Amino acid sequence: MKIYGDLISPFVRMTIVAAHEVGLAGKVEHVVEAVKPTEVNARLASLSPIGKVPVLETGHGHGIYDSRVIIEYLAHTAGNTNLIPHEPARRFRVLTLQALGQGLADSAVAYRYETAARPRGLQWEDWMARTETRLHATFDELESNWIDLLQDVNAGSIAAAVTLAYIDFRLPDIHWRNGHPRLGRWHEHFSGRDSMKNTSIANR
Numbered sequence: 347m348k349i350y351g352d353l354i355s356p357f358v359r360m361t362i363v364a365a366h367e368v369g370l371a372g373k374v375e376h377v378v379e380a381v382k383p384t385e386v387n388a389r390l391a392s393l394s395p396i397g398k399v400p401v402l403e404t405g406h407g408h409g410i411y412d413s414r415v416i417i418e419y420l421a422h423t424a425g426n427t428n429l430i431p432h433e434p435a436r437r438f439r440v441l442t443l444q445a446l447g448q449g450l451a452d453s454a455v456a457y458r459y460e461t462a463a464r465p466r467g468l469q470w471e472d473w474m475a476r477t478e479t480r481l482h483a484t485f486d487e488l489e490s491n492w493i494d495l496l497q498d499v500n501a502g503s504i505a506a507a508v509t510l511a512y513i514d515f516r517l518p519d520i521h522w523r524n525g526h527p528r529l530g531r532w533h534e535h536f537s538g539r540d541s542m543k544n545t546s547i548a549n550r
């Protein structure tokens with residue numbers, strides 16, 4: 347199977363980290379594919395009409411997307427029940443934490459497009475201010491309510507860890523560690539995992 351996309355994309359990195367965590371990294375061919383929000387990528391378009399990364403191409407040539415479904419596919423293929431647990435109470439806590447990490451990534455990537463890609467005269471100040479509020483509310487929520495579940499390696503902790511690393515890399519002026527000491531300590535610890543070190547974007 348192949349996964350398309352660049353590791354700088356937090357959504358792509360989440361899937362590759364998940365592949366490492368379920369023991370499938372050796373079975374996944376990572377194909378670096380660049381995308382721009384203003385251009386159609388022909389190779390991706392043949393697998394996904396949405397045209398965003400990541401896309402997983404199965405051995406039979408089928409496209410699987412988006413990152414959440416790819417992670418579920420990888421866990422299912424590996425027979426792993428830790429990333430997305432079956433036990434209902436835990437399952438929906440993990441899926442909610444994953445939604446929080448994914449929502450953080452949605453806001454961070456959109457903020458990056460708005461500040462780095464959109465022409466200056468067309469930037470929308472109110473939208474940027476609202477997005478910053480959303481980012482900071484999510485840091486507060488992770489610090490206050492999710493530190494316990496973040497200790498496990500699951501779809502939620504992977505989403506949060508990868509997205510915070512993306513924010514460090516692309517949005518260094520968003521000082522998310524300020525006021526969130528437990529989140530900062532957890533992130534440092536989680537970043538020491540092989541899955542994170544093998545997919546590091548810090549020196550790009």
Ligand SMILES: N[C@@H](CCC(=O)N[C@@H](CS)C(=O)NCC(=O)O)C(=O)O
Nearest residue numbers: 355357381382383398399400412413
């Ligand atoms: N919900 C999607 C989001 C993926 C996404 O936003 N990917 C970005 C890169 S970080 C992308 O492909 N952007 C290109 C575009 O917007 O056309 C997922 O979880 O996979």
